[in-house]
Amino acid sequence: MAKKGNRIQVILECTEHKAxxxxxxxxxxxxxxxxxxxxxxxxxxxxxILKRMTVHKEI
Known part of the structure; x- marks a missing residue:
């Protein structure tokens, strides 16, 4: 059986779009x-949607 790795999947969400x-x-x-x-x-x-670079944080 394979060993679990250290890599996990994360979702990044825009902070400026919420505001x-x-x-x-x-x-x-x-x-x-x-x-x-x-x-x-x-x-x-x-x-x-905003058509520019924004900060995305992990949720």
Missing amino acids: SGQPGTSRYITTKNKKNTPDRMELKKFNP
């Missing part, structure tokens, strides 16, 4: 190594 009050949301799915990055991820990704 804007517009309908919909921008989410990305990515993986992270839970040993190297135990805290929550925060990346700048493109938000197609």
Whole structure:
């Protein structure tokens, strides 16, 4: 039987879009190594609704 790895799948959600009050949301799915990055991820990704780069945080 295979051993479980350290990589887990996480969902990143736009923080600026929540505050804007517009309908919909921008989410990305990515993986992270839970040993190297135990805290929550925060990346700048493109938000197609706002049409600009925004901060996306792990939910």
